[in-house]
Amino acid sequence: MTVGIVEDDDTLRAAFTQLVDGEAGMSCVGAFESAEKALDALPGRKFIFTNGSRKHAEAVTARLGVSRHFADICDIHALEYIHPKPMREAYERFARAHGVIPRQAAMFDDLPHNLETAHRIGMTTVLVHGLTEHPEHQAMAGWTELPAHIHHRTETLAPFLAEIDAALADSRSAPSSADLTLESRPAKLSFA
Numbered sequence: 001m002t003v004g005i006v007e008d009d010d011t012l013r014a015a016f017t018q019l020v021d022g023e024a025g026m027s028c029v030g031a032f033e034s035a036e037k038a039l040d041a042l043p044g045r046k047f048i049f050t051n052g053s054r055k056h057a058e059a060v061t062a063r064l065g066v067s068r069h070f071a072d073i074c075d076i077h078a079l080e081y082i083h084p085k086p087m088r089e090a091y092e093r094f095a096r097a098h099g100v101i102p103r104q105a106a107m108f109d110d111l112p113h114n115l116e117t118a119h120r121i122g123m124t125t126v127l128v129h130g131l132t133e134h135p136e137h138q139a140m141a142g143w144t145e146l147p148a149h150i151h152h153r154t155e156t157l158a159p160f161l162a163e164i165d166a167a168l169a170d171s172r173s174a175p176s177s178a179d180l181t182l183e184s185r186p187a188k189l190s191f192a
Contacts, residue, residue: 038161039069043168048073049094049107051084072098085109086117095121108157111136112150119149126160127153 046069048057054075061067074094083089107118108126115125127150131137154160
């Protein structure tokens with residue numbers, strides 16, 4: 001279900017906030033130790049960019065045990081309720097507020113349409129594929145290839161992050177260009 005609030009109505013905003021801040025569905029969220037380790041090793045600032053509320057994002061990350069890894073949360077309040085993902089204005093506001101340079105950033109999302117705008121503004125995109133009853137998740141089950149706006153896809157986030165960390169470690173320990181002969185070529189890394 002998607003909820004959009006476009007009127008400047010405090011009653012509607014309060015009701016929406018109460019809905020997304022609730023504990024509904026939290027019983028299935030638990031500690032995510034493998035993601036904790038992978039996030040710990042991954043360089044760079046990390047943010048949560050959500051159409052939900054900060055309070056809900058904080059509750060989920062606390063239950064997952066990964067809160068400390070995120071520099072900030074850009075939520076529906078910061079987007080003034082009328083600029084949610086996938087609107088371009090949402091991404092531009094997020095990037096400006098946090099000093100994010102899109103071509104130097106990656107966007108992870110479980111909905112393909114939220115990655116379209118991220119791709120258009122220059123971000124690397126990663127689809128974290130979950131199979132739920134959501135219509136977009138159901139449609140993904142029939143894909144034979146990724147759409148052009150999705151650069152990478154993973155069904156399990158922690159191993160994917162660990163793979164990125166390993167690739168970064170390999171690149172840090174690789175010989176400098178002065179050490180390479182004409183015959184040697186660095187391996188091309190792919191996270192598909």
